[in-house]
Amino acid sequence: MRTLQVELGERSYPIYIGSGLLEKIGELSLEHGISAKSPHLIVTDERVAPHYLQMVEDRMAEAGFTTVSHVVPAGETSKSLAVFEQVMTTAIQGKLDRSSAVFALGGGVVGDLAGFVAATYMRGVTFVQIPTTILAHDSSVGGKVAVNHPLAKNMIGAFHQPVMVLYDVDTLSSLPARDVSAGLSEMVKHGLILDEEFAYWCRDHASELLALDPEALAYGLERGCAIKADVVSQDEREGGLRAILNLGHTIGHAIEAVGGYGRFLHGEAISIGMAGSALLAETLGRGNHLFEQTREMLSALNLPVVLPSDVSVDEIMDAMQHDKKFTEGRMVFIVPDQIGKVSIVNDVPVNAVRSVVEQLKKEG
Amino acid sequence: MRTLQVELGERSYPIYIGSGLLEKIGELSLEHGISAKSPHLIVTDERVAPHYLQMVEDRMAEAGFTTVSHVVPAGETSKSLAVFEQVMTTAIQGKLDRSSAVFALGGGVVGDLAGFVAATYMRGVTFVQIPTTILAHDSSVGGKVAVNHPLAKNMIGAFHQPVMVLYDVDTLSSLPARDVSAGLSEMVKHGLILDEEFAYWCRDHASELLALDPEALAYGLERGCAIKADVVSQDEREGGLRAILNLGHTIGHAIEAVGGYGRFLHGEAISIGMAGSALLAETLGRGNHLFEQTREMLSALNLPVVLPSDVSVDEIMDAMQHDKKFTEGRMVFIVPDQIGKVSIVNDVPVNAVRSVVEQLKKEG
Numbered sequence: 001m002r003t004l005q006v007e008l009g010e011r012s013y014p015i016y017i018g019s020g021l022l023e024k025i026g027e028l029s030l031e032h033g034i035s036a037k038s039p040h041l042i043v044t045d046e047r048v049a050p051h052y053l054q055m056v057e058d059r060m061a062e063a064g065f066t067t068v069s070h071v072v073p074a075g076e077t078s079k080s081l082a083v084f085e086q087v088m089t090t091a092i093q094g095k096l097d098r099s100s101a102v103f104a105l106g107g108g109v110v111g112d113l114a115g116f117v118a119a120t121y122m123r124g125v126t127f128v129q130i131p132t133t134i135l136a137h138d139s140s141v142g143g144k145v146a147v148n149h150p151l152a153k154n155m156i157g158a159f160h161q162p163v164m165v166l167y168d169v170d171t172l173s174s175l176p177a178r179d180v181s182a183g184l185s186e187m188v189k190h191g192l193i194l195d196e197e198f199a200y201w202c203r204d205h206a207s208e209l210l211a212l213d214p215e216a217l218a219y220g221l222e223r224g225c226a227i228k229a230d231v232v233s234q235d236e237r238e239g240g241l242r243a244i245l246n247l248g249h250t251i252g253h254a255i256e257a258v259g260g261y262g263r264f265l266h267g268e269a270i271s272i273g274m275a276g277s278a279l280l281a282e283t284l285g286r287g288n289h290l291f292e293q294t295r296e297m298l299s300a301l302n303l304p305v306v307l308p309s310d311v312s313v314d315e316i317m318d319a320m321q322h323d324k325k326f327t328e329g330r331m332v333f334i335v336p337d338q339i340g341k342v343s344i345v346n347d348v349p350v351n352a353v354r355s356v357v358e359q360l361k362k363e364g
Numbered sequence: 365m366r367t368l369q370v371e372l373g374e375r376s377y378p379i380y381i382g383s384g385l386l387e388k389i390g391e392l393s394l395e396h397g398i399s400a401k402s403p404h405l406i407v408t409d410e411r412v413a414p415h416y417l418q419m420v421e422d423r424m425a426e427a428g429f430t431t432v433s434h435v436v437p438a439g440e441t442s443k444s445l446a447v448f449e450q451v452m453t454t455a456i457q458g459k460l461d462r463s464s465a466v467f468a469l470g471g472g473v474v475g476d477l478a479g480f481v482a483a484t485y486m487r488g489v490t491f492v493q494i495p496t497t498i499l500a501h502d503s504s505v506g507g508k509v510a511v512n513h514p515l516a517k518n519m520i521g522a523f524h525q526p527v528m529v530l531y532d533v534d535t536l537s538s539l540p541a542r543d544v545s546a547g548l549s550e551m552v553k554h555g556l557i558l559d560e561e562f563a564y565w566c567r568d569h570a571s572e573l574l575a576l577d578p579e580a581l582a583y584g585l586e587r588g589c590a591i592k593a594d595v596v597s598q599d600e601r602e603g604g605l606r607a608i609l610n611l612g613h614t615i616g617h618a619i620e621a622v623g624g625y626g627r628f629l630h631g632e633a634i635s636i637g638m639a640g641s642a643l644l645a646e647t648l649g650r651g652n653h654l655f656e657q658t659r660e661m662l663s664a665l666n667l668p669v670v671l672p673s674d675v676s677v678d679e680i681m682d683a684m685q686h687d688k689k690f691t692e693g694r695m696v697f698i699v700p701d702q703i704g705k706v707s708i709v710n711d712v713p714v715n716a717v718r719s720v721v722e723q724l725k726k727e728g
Contacts (some may be wrong), residue, residue, distance in 0.1 A: 085445050085513070092515045120484075123508065123521040123602075144487065149449070151456045157487045158522065238487075 002222045006141060006229040008236055011161040015140065015225050017218050021168035025056055025103075025130070026063025032163050034126060035099045036064040041091050043114035044105040047074040048132050051174055056105055056130070067103075068094030072113065076261055079113050079148045081156070087117050101126035101163075107133035108266075112154070115145030119160035127162045132171040134183025135267055137221045138190075140165045141228040142245075143236070153253070153261075159237060169217045177210070181302040182267025184209055187220050188297055189274060190227040193244050196340025198223050199297060206300040244342050247334040248273030251357065254319035258311060264304075271303035272360060279356045280348070281335045290336050297339075306363040313357050320353070366586045370505060370593040372600055375525040379504065379589050381582050385532035389420055389467075389494070390427025396527050398490060399463045400428040405455050407478035408469040411438040412496050415538055420469055420494070431467075432458030436477065440625055443477050443512045445520070451481050465490035465527075471497035472630075476518070479509030483524035491526045496535040498547025499631055501585045502554075504529045505592040506609075507600070517617070517625075523601060533581045541574070545666040546631025548573055551584050552661055553638060554591040557608050560704025562587050563661060570664040608706050611698045612637030615721065618683035622675060628668075635667035636724060643720045644712070645699045654700050661703075670727040677721050684717070 001018035016028070034040065040060070044053050049071045060067050070090040072078040091102070102125060104114035111129055118127035131140045146157025175183070184202065187209075191199030201223075202209065208216035228245065235242040252273030255264055264272075278294040281287040295305045307316075333348040365382035380392070398404070404424070408417050413435045424431050434454040436442040455466070466489060468478035475493055482491035493504045510521025539547070548566065551573075555563030565587075566573065572580035592609065599606040616637030619628055628636075642658040645651040659669045671680075697712040 081445055081449050088513050088520060089515065092513060092519060120520050120522055122519065123510065123523055146487065149452050149456060151453065155456060155486060156452060156484050158484055159487055 002218055004222055004225050004229065007233045008161060013161060013163050015165040015167060017167040017222050019170050019214050021166050022052060022055060022171065023059060025166060026059040026065065028164065028166060029065065030063055034101050038097050038099040039066040039068060039094050040101045040103065041094060041096055042067050042069040042103045042105055043087055043110055045072050045074040045078065045110050048106045052105060052171060076109055079109055081147055084113060084116060084147050088121065091117065091121050096121065098122050098125060101128055103128045103130060105130045107136045108139040111136055111139050112146050115160055116147055116157055119145050119158040127160055129162045129165045131167055133175060134172060134180060135186055137224050138186040138228065141225050142232045167221060169214050172212055172217065178265065180210060180212065182265040184301045185267030185271045185303050187224040188301060189247055190224045192274060192336065192339060193247050193342045194227050194340060199339050203297045203300045210302065243344050244334055247342055248277055250320060250333060251276040254316045257319040258315045268304050271298045272305060272307060274298065275305040276356050276360050277334060278336055279359055280333060280352060283352050283356055284335065286335060287337055293339055307361040309361060311361060313361060316357050317354055366582055368586055368589055371597045372525060377525060377527055379529040379531060381531040381586050383534050383578050385530050386416060386419060386535065387423060389530060390423040390429065392528065392530060393429065394427055398465050402461050402463040403430045403432060403458050404465045404467065405458060405460055406431050406433040406467045406469055407451055407474055409436050409438040409442065409474050412470045416469060416535060440473055443473055445511055448477060448480060448511050452485065455481065455485050460485065462486050462489060465492055467492045467494060469494045471500045472503040475500055475503050476510050479524055480511055480521055483509050483522040491524055493526045493529045495531055497539060498536060498544060499550055501588050502550040502592065505589050506596045531585060533578050536576055536581065542629065544574060544576065546629040548665045549631030549635045549667050551588040552665060553611055554588045556638060556700065556703060557611050557706045558591050558704060563703050567661045567664045574666065607708050608698055611706055612641050614684060614697060615640040618680045621683040622679045632668050635662045636669060636671060638662065639669040640720050640724050641698060642700055643723055644697060644716060647716050647720055648699065650699060651701055657703055671725040673725060675725060677725060680721050681718055
């Protein structure tokens with residue numbers, strides 16, 4: 001078992017990564033001071049529940065805990081205020097009190113939803129994350145929790161840190177190949193922004209990662225979490241530095257929106273976005289060969305790096321205007337300087353961005 | 365203008381109390397670093413809007429601010445997730461960004477609702493409170509914001525401190541007499557828990573307070589806010605001490621619930637609850653004459669101190685079982701030791717509470 005400590009003062013917490021960890025959920029909960037006198041809530045989705053819910057409930061019961069469970073439909077639609085209210089109903093009917101904890105058993109959607117419940121139930125209770133996807137290694141560090149508003153994603157949320165993250169790599173074995181690649185997209189992103197060596201490690205170990213080799217996965221997840229934890233420790237509330245984690249996300253979110261949040265997975269969209277950021281660096285005269293190097297890494301992980309020819313450049317440009325990252329009308333982009341190093345560039349001309357999106361499409 | 369600083373480290377903020385303050389909303393917003401480049405949201409209700417919304421919008425515009433406004437129906441029903449989502453829609457359509465602020469112009473309901481919007485819009489933006497009721501002096505200190513769940517009040521919320529509170533006593537002149545008394549209930553409560561002299565001051569100046577004398581009101585509001593601020597500074601997240609602010613609230617919340625949240629105003633219900641706490645002190649052998657002294661103070665402010673004969677003791681007892689203040693099954697009560705001093709008593713026998721409720725009814 002690997003243990004990574006996320007340093008956030010009195011809100012610091014460990015991420016446990018390894019094989020067979022789900023079996024230890026009861027004893028780890030006791031170790032982390034979760035009260036056996038109060039009932040707790042497990043939130044999961046219909047895809048994860050058949051595999052792991054019973055086991056988590058059983059291990060918790062064996063350790064002396066009372067739990068209630070709430071299973072939401074799989075997918076982004078569960079990040080709504082309506083589903084949020086239903087989970088709250090289960091919490092109230094289960095008589096959760098201020099000493100209770102909310103456990104998120106699942107991927108990013110379940111983590112965001114259950115985390116927002118934990119952040120706001122009785123003005124905040126204990127939160128435990130049990131990620132079951134590779135992508136969730138990203139959302140399990142940083143304390144960002146949220147639900148969607150019909151007009152915009154992640155508009156309603158909070159910062160709420162878990163008391164522990166329990167990452168059992170065995171749970172990843174049931175992931176479809178496309179989700180594996182999409183999850184590795186955020187992993188290699190952490191290399192691209194801050195750790196050249198790790199970025200190349202991801203490329204060189206692509207076949208083991210894609211085959212879900214437990215050793216390679218555990219190392220990759222630990223390194224990805226560690227890089228993100230470093231950034232978050234320095235900027236918990238997203239004042240400045242944390243913005244570098246958005247590499248590829250401005251174009252990526254626009255691609256997701258234009259695809260109706262169904263055509264492209266988040267990791268696929270930001271892969272294309274990261275390729276776009278590399279093109280933008282070249283367009284702005286900030287670097288050479290960056291697109292070629294970035295594309296090679298992403299392609300090794302079976303990730304898309306160009307836009308399909310039927311996607312409209314105008315629609316992508318329009319969707320970008322709604323992005324949260326445009327504070328006070330300025331346009332901000334995260335742009336690579338080299339592999340493993342990025343800059344936050346303010347006032348990027350819209351024309352340069354349009355030219356990049358057009359190139360991404362031409363290549364496709 | 366009186367200024368009271370609430371000390372909460374980097375989240376410290378001032379409460380401005382006085383006459384004609386609403387006219388200064390624009391300049392005070394500039395002084396507090398609110399950005400004129402971002403749009404801001406004013407939340408108010410149908411009762412307050414006709415009196416003050418236009419003025420606040422105008423003063424903000426004159427100071428160079430862009431604002432959008434959202435008017436909710438008056439009353440507790442606006443503290444729902446449905447109304448919360450509508451306010452969020454206005455914020456998104458008004459293009460609020462991370463540098464935007466949410467202004468709560470109104471009483472406790474508007475403050476709680478708008479505060480929860482501020483706490484969660486894009487994971488938290490700036491919050492400004494402009495209370496227009498006496499009762500709101502209580503909710504404007506402490507950072508508690510929330511909406512209701514159909515099954516329980518204030519179940520969904522956060523701690524989110526304002527950057528300033530602007531208390532214009534002129535806005536209180538339009539309050540109905542019953543709301544004036546109910547507001548003074550929380551004011552005298554602050555004396556009863558921590559400041560004997562202030563409690564007697566409230567009794568001795570009851571006629572000026574009930575007549576909304578600006579000088580008396582400003583002093584009473586400042587002193588009430590100051591006592592609450594002292595408690596909150598020592599215990600921001602409600603770990604222990606802050607519980608003393610709940611004097612009268614356990615019985616009071618039960619009375620509100622049994623009355624269907626319409627029959628008794630919050631301040632009236634906790635007035636009866638405070639009388640009940642004094643009776644409980646005597647029942648537990650912790651003090652003498654407390655009921656008589658407490659009753660005299662509350663009656664001077666035209667507040668009820670007994671239960672009407674048609675209220676069911678069983679229903680009151682049942683409603684108390686659902687109260688948030690019962691952590692891990694124990695029953696906790698705030699009990700006066702003398703005027704101006706209270707204790708947190710754990711494991712109060714249910715029988716003693718029932719006997720108190722019966723006495724409250726017998727007196728009525």
